[in-house]
Amino acid sequence: xxxxxxxxxxxxxxxxxxxALLAGILVALMCAVVGTYVVLRGMAFIGDALAHGVxxxxxxxxxxxxxSLLGAAIxxxxxxxxxxxxxxxxxxxxxxxxxxxxxxxxxxxxxxxSSSDRLTGDIDAILFGEFLGVDWWDIRVLGVAxxxxxxxxxxxxxxxxxxxxxxxxxxxxxxxxDIHHRTMLVMVAATIVVSFQSVGALLVFGMLLGPAGAGxxxxxxxxxxxxxxxxxxxxxxxxxxxxxxxxxxAAGASVVVVAVAFFFAVLIVVEIxxxxxxxxxxx
Amino acid sequence: xxxxxxxxxxxxxYGSRVVLEDVDTxxxxxxxxxxxxxNGSGKSTLLKTFAGLLPVLDGGLEVLGAPPGAETTGxxxxxxxxxxxxxxxxxxIDVVRMARFDQxxxxxxxxxxxxxAVATSMTRMGIDHLADRAMRDLSGGQQQRVYLAQVLxxxxxxxxxxxxxxxxxxxxRAAYLEAMAAERERGAVIVSAxxxxxxxxxxxxxxxxxxxxxxxxPPRVVLTPENLLATFGVGLTxxxxxxxxxEHLHGHEHDH
Numbered sequence: 001x002x003x004x005x006x007x008x009x010x011x012x013x014x015x016x017x018x019x020a021l022l023a024g025i026l027v028a029l030m031c032a033v034v035g036t037y038v039v040l041r042g043m044a045f046i047g048d049a050l051a052h053g054v055x056x057x058x059x060x061x062x063x064x065x066x067x068s069l070l071g072a073a074i075x076x077x078x079x080x081x082x083x084x085x086x087x088x089x090x091x092x093x094x095x096x097x098x099x100x101x102x103x104x105x106x107x108x109x110x111x112x113x114s115s116s117d118r119l120t121g122d123i124d125a126i127l128f129g130e131f132l133g134v135d136w137w138d139i140r141v142l143g144v145a146x147x148x149x150x151x152x153x154x155x156x157x158x159x160x161x162x163x164x165x166x167x168x169x170x171x172x173x174x175x176x177x178d179i180h181h182r183t184m185l186v187m188v189a190a191t192i193v194v195s196f197q198s199v200g201a202l203l204v205f206g207m208l209l210g211p212a213g214a215g216x217x218x219x220x221x222x223x224x225x226x227x228x229x230x231x232x233x234x235x236x237x238x239x240x241x242x243x244x245x246x247x248x249x250a251a252g253a254s255v256v257v258v259a260v261a262f263f264f265a266v267l268i269v270v271e272i273x274x275x276x277x278x279x280x281x282x283x
Numbered sequence: 284x285x286x287x288x289x290x291x292x293x294x295x296x297y298g299s300r301v302v303l304e305d306v307d308t309x310x311x312x313x314x315x316x317x318x319x320x321x322n323g324s325g326k327s328t329l330l331k332t333f334a335g336l337l338p339v340l341d342g343g344l345e346v347l348g349a350p351p352g353a354e355t356t357g358x359x360x361x362x363x364x365x366x367x368x369x370x371x372x373x374x375x376i377d378v379v380r381m382a383r384f385d386q387x388x389x390x391x392x393x394x395x396x397x398x399x400a401v402a403t404s405m406t407r408m409g410i411d412h413l414a415d416r417a418m419r420d421l422s423g424g425q426q427q428r429v430y431l432a433q434v435l436x437x438x439x440x441x442x443x444x445x446x447x448x449x450x451x452x453x454x455x456r457a458a459y460l461e462a463m464a465a466e467r468e469r470g471a472v473i474v475s476a477x478x479x480x481x482x483x484x485x486x487x488x489x490x491x492x493x494x495x496x497x498x499x500x501p502p503r504v505v506l507t508p509e510n511l512l513a514t515f516g517v518g519l520t521x522x523x524x525x526x527x528x529x530e531h532l533h534g535h536e537h538d539h
Contacts, residue, residue, distance in 0.1 A: 040371055076391065158384045164371055168362045172334045172443075173385045174355030219372040220417040 010245040023134040024199045024255060025205060026142040028233030033153050034191045035212030036226050042190070043077055045209055046083065047100035047188050054201045055109030056194055058126045063116050068126075069141065070197055078190035079105060079219035081180075104272045128237060129200030131251035138197050141255030144171040146192040149187055156180060161222055199252040207233060213268040232262050273277050284312050285438075286335060287347060287441050287472040294341035295325060295332040301340055302328045305495055309506045312440070315463065317483035318501075320492035321515050326476035327363055329492070330443045333474065334360040337417060347440060349357045356385055359437040361430055363445035363476075375421065376414040378404055382436035404435035409454065423450040428458070435462055444475040448482055460485060471481040480506060 011017045057075025063067040079101055086097035095172045113123050153160070160174040188208070195204040213229035240255030249272050288310040296302040301353040303325025310316060329335045335352020345352040359382070362491050382404075383397040408428040412511040418426060427450045434442055442463075446536065448456050463473055475486070483489045491497035491505060491514040500506045500513075 020432055154387060158381075158389060160380055161373075162384060165373065165378065168331075168336055168363060169360065169381075171336055171352075172355065172358065172360035174352075175385070205491075216370055216372055220374050220378060221417075224420060225372045244288075 007242065010242060012271050013060060017245065019134050019139060019157070020131050020135070020198070020251065021237065023129065023142055024137050024237030024241065025234050026139065026146050026179070026236050027195045028199055028211065029230050030142070030146050030191050030232050031193070031207040032215070032226050032229035033149055034184075034207035034212055036215065036229060037160060038208050038224070039212045039216050040190060041184060043184065043188060044209060045194075046185065048205055049083075049098045050079050050185075050191050050265065051201045051205050052102050052109075052187050053105040054106050054196060055113055055126060058196070058201070059112040059116070062118060063112065067192035068197075068274045069193060072193040072201070073189070076193055080185055080189060094172055119260070125200070126196065127195060127202045128198050128250065129198050129203060131198050131244075131255070134198050141194055142149055142198075145190060149190065150278065152183065152187065156183060157223075160184070164222070167228060175252065176251065180282050186213050203252045203256045206259050209235070210256070210259035211236065216262045217266050217270045232266075232281045233259065285348060286311055286345075287314075289345045290342065291344075292342035293332075293339065293344050295328045295337060296340050297328070297337065297471050299340075303492060303494055304341070306342070307496075308443050308490070308499070310474070312470040312472060313467050314488065315467055315486040316475070316488045316490060317486040318437040318474065318476040318492055319475075319478065319480060319483045319514065321478060324492040324514070325494060326492050327445050330360070330445050330474065330476050333441075334358060334443050339433075357440040359434040359439040359449055361434050361442075361444040362462045363449070365426065365430065365443050371418070372411065374418055375410060375425075376401065376405070377420060378418060378429050379432045379436050382433045400438055401432075404432040407458060407465070408434060409458050424452050424455055427451055428455055429459070430461060431462070435466065438469075440471055442471055442473045442475075444473065446477060447475050448477070448479065456482075480511065516523045 011021055038044060054072045054075040057066045057071040057073070057078070059071070060074070062073025082101045083094060083097045086092060086100065087094045087251055090097075127233065138227040159170060161179055161182050162170040162173060162175060163180050167177050168181070177189035192201060193202050195207070199207055211229040212225065212232075214232050218228050219225035236259035237255050241251060241260040243258070244251040244254040286309055286412060288308060290306050290308045293308075294301050294304040295306070302323070306329065308316075318329060328337065330340060333346055333351055335346070335350075335358075339351065342431070344351055346352075347357045372536075379401045380393070380397070383393065383400060386392070386397070402411075404441045405414060408431050410425065410428045410432060412422060413425060413429070418429065423427065427448075431447060434444065448459055451459060466473060476482055477481075486502065488500065489502045489505045490499045490508055490520040492515050494514075498507075499508045
């Protein structure tokens with residue numbers, strides 16, 4: 001088998017690899033757009049918490065036999081609502097509220113899993129995904145989600161940009177900062193909910209932060225940052241799946257390892273270029 | 284002429300904490316007012332309340348004939364703190380273009396007058412050559428010029444500027460003063476918060492703040508050693524032809 005064959009054959013020969021690639025690219029697109037705002041608005045912690053909050057929802061769905069997508073959405077909804085409630089009712093900072101709900105929901109999820117015989121095998125699938133098991137239904141759901149997120153971001157592109165720049169300015173210009181912030185949260189939640197079957201609830205987080213973080217280092221405009229993030233995310237999916245196929249690594253984790261590695265590679269290149277530029281013209 | 288800002292017995296602050304009370308003011312088009320005071324004197328709080336960012340705690344306030352925060356397109360607000368080390372990938376020209384976002388529909392394209400407003404504002408602040416540079420690669424003074432160009436590009440009736448000259452070098456200050464003169468000629472009202480008495484003396488009117496209005500009027504009348512002592516707790520007096528720093532004997536009575 002030639003080198004070129006090792007790059008393409010796994011996808012040509014296997015329908016499950018084609019589905020995984022397609023689903024992965026859709027996840028990469030969604031994560032590029034949503035992750036851009038997660039990075040720029042510093043929402044990494046709430047995103048991480050949402051990823052964990054999904055667990056009891058999905059566990060409940062498996063136990064009571066309804067759609068795990070719906071279960072995940074309920075988990076994310078409880079998380080967002082709870083954070084809102086705690087920060088509004090108490091004077092506690094939002095990271096305390098997020099932390100409490102995060103660990104609380106995770107614990108409930110673990111309790112549910114441990115007390116149910118039906119779930120023991122599924123916990124890994126929920127947290128780390130089953131990339132190679134995605135079916136056309138999953139892909140369709142992802143496609144619809146990408147279109148919806150794209151539409152919301154197009155409609156809100158300008159207020160989102162001002163909000164990332166300066167919250168006070170956004171409010172002084174008459175943009176409802178609270179509504180736009182909540183819209184971003186819902187987008188993060190939606191991304192986690194629709195992605196958990198492929199990359200998993202925990203690992204989708206790497207797809208949100210890695211490519212967008214790399215894009216932030218390279219780009220000088222928000223739209224360009226999204227484009228870089230989409231490209232890096234898609235490449236991560238491709239190479240991750242390839243590595244997973246040839247070396248028999250866990251698919252979701254392989255993709256995320258590549259995505260995070262991309263981030264650090266970009267960071268190193270950017271730092272070296274900066275050091276060289278400073279050497280040329282000392283400050 | 285319709286007044287731009289009318290305040291009656293206005294109290295401002297955060298939550299239930301009153302920072303500044305009993306403000307009466309009436310601003311007509313073309314005026315410029317400097318709010319002068321030390322940190323915590325209430326000048327930023329007053330600006331934020333004018334901009335509709337903080338609720339009125341007591342008394343009455345009308346901005347452009349409406350409750351504050353209602354007529355947002357007529358107001359340009361420059362906040363004091365900008366996040367530094369901006370992770371945000373954004374070019375200088377994009378920051379100035381933001382000024383026009385709320386004048387157009389969300390999906391509408393920029394019009395020629397938008398591009399003109401952006402271009403002339405950048406020229407006025409002397410930053411044409413920085414247009415394509417990323418904000419994070421600019422110095423503090425250059426960034427401040429970009430923020431000021433954004434304010435100018437709004438072509439608003441009311442400019443609310445918190446420490447507008449912070450970080451500016453001498454040419455930057457000159458560009459700022461020239462731009463403000465042009466804005467006033469256009470009929471805009473400029474309210475700026477500063478602790479720089481020299482900068483305040485360039486304005487038509489000075490309001491000294493220390494939890495209350497210490498003095499209000501033309502700079503020549505207001506900027507006296509006694510008033511500055513009451514405002515800052517520290518004053519400058521001429522003693523035998525030398526400038527001497529005098530300190531407030533009663534401490535900060537108005538600290539809340």
